[in-house]
Amino acid sequence: MRITLFIPCFVDLVHPQVAISMVQILERLGHTVECPRELACCGQPAFNSGYWDESRAIAVNVLSRLRDAEAVVVASGSCGAMLKVFYPELFAKTPHLDAAKSLSTRTWEFSDFLVTRLGVSDVGARFPARVTFHYGCHGLRELGIKQPPRVLLSKVRDIQLLEMKEAETCCGFGGAFAAKFPMISTAMGEVKCASAAETGAEYIVSNDSSCLMHIQGLLSRQGKSVKTIHLAEILARQ
Amino acid sequence: MNTFAAQFRKQSLRLTRDLRHRLLIQTALGKYETQRDQRKAAFQDWQSARQAAAEIKWDAINHLDTHLRDFVSRIEARGTVVHWASTAAQARDIILGIVRDSKARSIIKSKAMTAEEIHLNDALEKAGFEVVESDLGEFIVQLRHEPPYHIVFPAMHLTRGEISELFTRELGSAPTSSPEELTMIARRALRKKYLTADVGITGANFAIAETGMISITENEGNARLTAALPRVMISLLGIEKILPRLADLALFLPMLATAGAGQALTCYNSLYGGPRQPGESDGPEQFHVVLLDNRRTELLADAEQRDALHCIRCGACLNVCPIFRNVGGHTYGTTYSGPIGSVITPHLRGLQDWKHLSSASSLCGACTEACPVKIDLHHHLLQNRRNSVAQKPARLEKLAYKLFAFVINRPWLYALAKKFARVCQPLHSLVKGKRIDPAYGWTQSRDLPNLASRSFKEWWKDRK
Numbered sequence: 001m002r003i004t005l006f007i008p009c010f011v012d013l014v015h016p017q018v019a020i021s022m023v024q025i026l027e028r029l030g031h032t033v034e035c036p037r038e039l040a041c042c043g044q045p046a047f048n049s050g051y052w053d054e055s056r057a058i059a060v061n062v063l064s065r066l067r068d069a070e071a072v073v074v075a076s077g078s079c080g081a082m083l084k085v086f087y088p089e090l091f092a093k094t095p096h097l098d099a100a101k102s103l104s105t106r107t108w109e110f111s112d113f114l115v116t117r118l119g120v121s122d123v124g125a126r127f128p129a130r131v132t133f134h135y136g137c138h139g140l141r142e143l144g145i146k147q148p149p150r151v152l153l154s155k156v157r158d159i160q161l162l163e164m165k166e167a168e169t170c171c172g173f174g175g176a177f178a179a180k181f182p183m184i185s186t187a188m189g190e191v192k193c194a195s196a197a198e199t200g201a202e203y204i205v206s207n208d209s210s211c212l213m214h215i216q217g218l219l220s221r222q223g224k225s226v227k228t229i230h231l232a233e234i235l236a237r238q
Numbered sequence: 239m240n241t242f243a244a245q246f247r248k249q250s251l252r253l254t255r256d257l258r259h260r261l262l263i264q265t266a267l268g269k270y271e272t273q274r275d276q277r278k279a280a281f282q283d284w285q286s287a288r289q290a291a292a293e294i295k296w297d298a299i300n301h302l303d304t305h306l307r308d309f310v311s312r313i314e315a316r317g318t319v320v321h322w323a324s325t326a327a328q329a330r331d332i333i334l335g336i337v338r339d340s341k342a343r344s345i346i347k348s349k350a351m352t353a354e355e356i357h358l359n360d361a362l363e364k365a366g367f368e369v370v371e372s373d374l375g376e377f378i379v380q381l382r383h384e385p386p387y388h389i390v391f392p393a394m395h396l397t398r399g400e401i402s403e404l405f406t407r408e409l410g411s412a413p414t415s416s417p418e419e420l421t422m423i424a425r426r427a428l429r430k431k432y433l434t435a436d437v438g439i440t441g442a443n444f445a446i447a448e449t450g451m452i453s454i455t456e457n458e459g460n461a462r463l464t465a466a467l468p469r470v471m472i473s474l475l476g477i478e479k480i481l482p483r484l485a486d487l488a489l490f491l492p493m494l495a496t497a498g499a500g501q502a503l504t505c506y507n508s509l510y511g512g513p514r515q516p517g518e519s520d521g522p523e524q525f526h527v528v529l530l531d532n533r534r535t536e537l538l539a540d541a542e543q544r545d546a547l548h549c550i551r552c553g554a555c556l557n558v559c560p561i562f563r564n565v566g567g568h569t570y571g572t573t574y575s576g577p578i579g580s581v582i583t584p585h586l587r588g589l590q591d592w593k594h595l596s597s598a599s600s601l602c603g604a605c606t607e608a609c610p611v612k613i614d615l616h617h618h619l620l621q622n623r624r625n626s627v628a629q630k631p632a633r634l635e636k637l638a639y640k641l642f643a644f645v646i647n648r649p650w651l652y653a654l655a656k657k658f659a660r661v662c663q664p665l666h667s668l669v670k671g672k673r674i675d676p677a678y679g680w681t682q683s684r685d686l687p688n689l690a691s692r693s694f695k696e697w698w699k700d701r702k
Contacts, residue, residue: 014687016694041646046639050623054639141603174600179679186683187254187564217684
């Protein structure tokens with residue numbers, strides 16, 4: 001299958017290894033991967049802040065670039081939700097609505113794509129460490145992706161998965177919210193980090209890099225030894 | 239920034255740093271979640287129950303005009319006097335008028351968030367009447383001269399020790415750490431008030447159009463005494479409380495108890511259809527129902543967010559909200575706090591004054607998932623943000639997003655910006671975490687990730 005990988009700006013800039021891992025996994029499975037240079041952002045920051053015109057200015061290019069894509073795999077549940085759930089809303093009552101609806105049906109979050117679309121659960125990964133899993137809210141509640149990341153983790157060799165309390169509670173990132181209301185966002189992050197620390201895990205793993213960027217930022221500032229890692233990075237290890 | 243937003247920020251800063259508050263609320267709501275989940279499991283299918291409840295409420299709200307007419311004509315037929323109040327001021331005047339006409343001196347009141355909404359107690363006290371809250375939690379916060387902390391658990395922010403100290407100071411009771419004894423102290427104080435009160439004021443959980451009755455659900459029996467003992471009973475309710483049929487309660491009562499408090503059913507469930515009827519031995523001589531609009535009809539006119547009128551005030555969205563759990567109920571500065579409050583307050587009290595509540599959310603969607611009547615809460619927060627920007631954009635923010643789009647839409651410029659950012663990164667360490675740092679919002683409490691020496695797109699290009 002020809003897969004178009006959508007790499008959001010923050011993955012491109014600060015977590016390139018996540019995207020590289022996805023390319024490796026998909027190619028190992030025998031698929032052709034393309035990463036269009038023109039795709040850098042889905043327009044969610046402006047959308048979430050209420051600036052829908054400015055968001056459309058970006059999103060309309062995404063729509064046109066992905067018009068003929070067979071399957072679009074997004075390297076973040078949050079950006080995936082933007083394409084799949086929010087584009088049809090953003091383009092309601094515009095001539096682009098049909099294109100937005102069509103893209104929605106062809107868009108997948110990475111773990112969901114592997115498990116639901118490709119029917120793959122074991123990618124032959126090995127990761128000898130204690131991990132705890134954190135759900136990104138957009139992947140979980142906008143896209144309803146609950147089982148796929150867990151199915152994939154369960155097939156990783158030598159991994160020990162420890163359940164944290166309230167794995168489904170938000171880590172406090174929320175995009176611009178984290179900078180607009182830093183005190184609330186930080187408190188939420190502290191609650192999340194405490195739940196993760198209680199498990200004794202060495203790694204907090206998630207299928208969304210944006211949450212991990214927030215959690216890692218807190219852990220680093222507080223000098224904690226727990227590390228964060230994206231699901232794709234674990235799946236690429238052999 | 240307006241004063242409401244500034245106050246919200248100030249209180250948030252205080253409460254999020256208060257680790258004692260954090261532990262208290264997280265523990266209490268953690269217990270709630272366990273019980274709620276046990277009760278939810280007792281439903282044959284919780285998701286279908288939510289869907290059914292949402293559909294019933296959809297019917298109630300989208301045919302509100304006919305349901306209200308039915309409700310009023312049927313409850314009036316039993317001698318109830320119905321009053322229509324368009325504004326909070328009208329509702330206060332109506333209730334003051336009834337109280338004055340009945341030559342009352344003291345008033346007993348059961349829990350009613352609508353009364354908080356119109357600041358009824360203030361108005362009654364200013365007019366010289368004594369008002370006593372009979373719900374235990376409300377009784378406690380009234381003694382503290384505080385608004386309720388939570389729409390269902392008004393005193394959940396207090397420990398037994400604090401309540402004991404309060405009772406000792408205000409009621410002269412002996413200190414105790416036993417919840418039962420604390421309850422008995424309040425009960426002794428309240429029993430006298432029920433007997434001497436001339437007027438009882440209640441809220442309502444539902445108004446049944448089919449039979450012309452109001453439904454009140456409570457755990458302490460205080461609302462029954464409030465309704466039964468005084469000569470005059472007044473019930474104040476929002477027009478959205480309508481349920482079409484009596485049988486709808488079979489779904490809504492257990493649902494409210496489950497979502498609201500993790501109970502199978504609330505302890506006391508009463509229906510009131512009128513004052514004392516000929517031949518009856520008890521009940522109030524007069525029964526007044528005050529139907530409150532107070533800008534609910536404006537929400538009704540908004541097709542996108544009309545479902546916010548489905549709300550049965552169970553508080554489930556507050557309980558699961560990580561924002562509420564960290565900033566607490568008083569920080570919002572509104573009658574209705576938590577996600578539902580952030581959604582409806584801009585409609586009830588002005589978007590520009592209250593838009594900050596819609597921004598103070600990570601949009602995690604836990605509220606929408608918890609809502610038993612399926613209000614699309616977190617998406618309404620997004621719509622409020624959009625509406626507020628359409629009305630009055632923040633110029634700098636708008637410019638920033640325009641500039642961002644300009645760069646993103648030009649791959650060569652984006653590539654150049656990446657190189658520039660990498661050059662600037664070492665300089666950032668000079669200001670990192672300080673107030674002059676442009677990223678201070680983030681760096682005051684968190685480290686920024688380092689830019690990779692080679693971005694993914696550079697890797698991809700080199701690889702080909």
